Amino acid sequence: xxxxxxxxxxxxxxxxxxxxxxxxxxxxxxxxxxxxxxxxxxxxxxxxxxxxxxxxxxxxxxxxxxxxxxxxxxxxxxxxxxxxxxxxxxxxxxxxxxxxxxxxxxxxxxxxxxxxxxxxxxxxxxxxxxxxxxxxxxxxxxxxxxxxxxxxxxxxxxxxxxxxxxxxxxxxxxxxxxxxxxxxxxxxxxxxxxxxxxxxxxxxxxxxxxxxxxxxxxxxxxxxxxxxxxxxxxxxxxxxxxxxxxxxxxxxxxxxxxxxxxxxxxxxxxxxxxxxxxxxxxxxxxxxxxxxxxxxxxxxxxxxxxxxxxxxxxxxxxxxxx
Numbered sequence: 001x002x003x004x005x006x007x008x009x010x011x012x013x014x015x016x017x018x019x020x021x022x023x024x025x026x027x028x029x030x031x032x033x034x035x036x037x038x039x040x041x042x043x044x045x046x047x048x049x050x051x052x053x054x055x056x057x058x059x060x061x062x063x064x065x066x067x068x069x070x071x072x073x074x075x076x077x078x079x080x081x082x083x084x085x086x087x088x089x090x091x092x093x094x095x096x097x098x099x100x101x102x103x104x105x106x107x108x109x110x111x112x113x114x115x116x117x118x119x120x121x122x123x124x125x126x127x128x129x130x131x132x133x134x135x136x137x138x139x140x141x142x143x144x145x146x147x148x149x150x151x152x153x154x155x156x157x158x159x160x161x162x163x164x165x166x167x168x169x170x171x172x173x174x175x176x177x178x179x180x181x182x183x184x185x186x187x188x189x190x191x192x193x194x195x196x197x198x199x200x201x202x203x204x205x206x207x208x209x210x211x212x213x214x215x216x217x218x219x220x221x222x223x224x225x226x227x228x229x230x231x232x233x234x235x236x237x238x239x240x241x242x243x244x245x246x247x248x249x250x251x252x253x254x255x256x257x258x259x260x261x262x263x264x265x266x267x268x269x270x271x272x273x274x275x276x277x278x279x280x281x282x283x284x285x286x287x288x289x290x291x292x293x294x295x296x297x298x299x300x301x302x303x304x305x306x307x308x309x310x311x312x313x314x315x316x317x318x319x320x321x322x
Contacts, residue, residue, distance in 0.1 A: 029220065030102055030221075033049035033050070034051075036099035036217075037072075037074065037091075037093075039053055041054075043123075045118040046118070047111060047114055048095050049100065049101040051092070052123070053080075053091045055089045056085070056089045058088055060084075060086055061088070061127075061129075062126075063083050064090045064129070064130045064131065064140075065089065065091040066137075067091075067098075069135040070197075070226075071211070071214055073091045073098055078294075082294065082301070083297055087301075090120065090123060092115075092116055092119055094135070095107060095112055096221070096223075107221075107222060107225030107228075108233075109229045110142050112139045112229070113139050113142035114146065117143055117147040120150050128152060129153045129154075130155070131157065131300055132155070133287065133289055134157070134158050135159075135230050137156035138159060140154055140155075145242065145245070145246055148247075151248055153249045153250070153304065155300055155303060156243070156271070156276075157287075159239055160261045161234070161240050162239065163231060163235065165261050165263065165270070190212055193215045196215075198259075200286045201259075201287055201291055202257035202259075202285035205291060240270045244274035244275055249306075249307065251278070251279070251299065252278045253299060254288075255287070255292075268280060277303070279299055281299075
């Protein structure tokens with residue numbers, strides 16, 4: 001064997017070792033919780049430490065906000081001031097995201113819902129309108145399944161019913177593949193993150209730098225674990241069927257220029273078939289809470305108001321019974 005071949009084999013062997021070490025190191029990475037939002041607080045729970053933000057009058061009827069995959073509380077910045085004028089608003093960073101703790105495991109939808117329930121329990125919140133964006137939709141639905149007293153109504157924003165309604169394609173799935181995923185995660189530059197985030201908005205939307213930083217705050221375990229959790233939860237049962245089974249009134253919203261759901265109108269129709277109210281938001285993609293915050297907040301407030309009116313009518317009916 002010639003010297004050149006020996007050098008080539010040594011280089012390949014070294015690369016294999018380095019890739020293997022990178023996989024181990026990347027998978028083992030963890031981060032502690034820290035306050036990243038103005039007015040944020042860290043809530044310590046048996047399943048992890050979670051960042052939460054409160055706004056609005058404490059006596060107002062509660063609205064709970066649960067963000068999307070690779071996102072954080074700041075995705076609600078355009079809506080919180082509008083919602084908090086008359087409502088008590090609680091926004092939560094999911095485990096692995098934003099200022100919350102980032103362990104190597106625990107990203108199942110049901111576990112995330114348990115943590116949200118723990119935050120609401122500590123804050124004395126129940127009978128809330130729970131609003132979930134994308135991944136936050138399944139977490140909100142699981143919250144209603146597991147802790148029904150905490151949830152009065154559900155709002156699902158661009159939460160795709162199941163895998164049959166959306167496909168990011170072969171390239172989009174590469175970051176979640178063994179070895180390839182950990183390697184891409186280690187070398188990702190900001191422009192690659194920004195390009196990846198563009199699918200979460202309408203074409204031409206200028207992705208804020210803060211959203212790029214949100215992705216950089218994740219560990220690979222949080223990234224892959226949260227992605228897999230959505231797939232596993234919806235494979236077991238589609239989201240519209242789950243919302244119907246909870247018995248909670250549901251509003252499903254979708255951006256008309258959605259790039260992740262292949263057909264947003266068909267996705268909304270799946271929710272409507274199980275009794276949910278639906279609304280298509282023109283000019284928005286996968287994140288109308290960011291792209292059209294005033295319109296999205298108005299829809300949430302109207303839905304919350306509807307629940308309050310129905311509650312008053314029900315109480316008046318009970319009082320009027322002989």
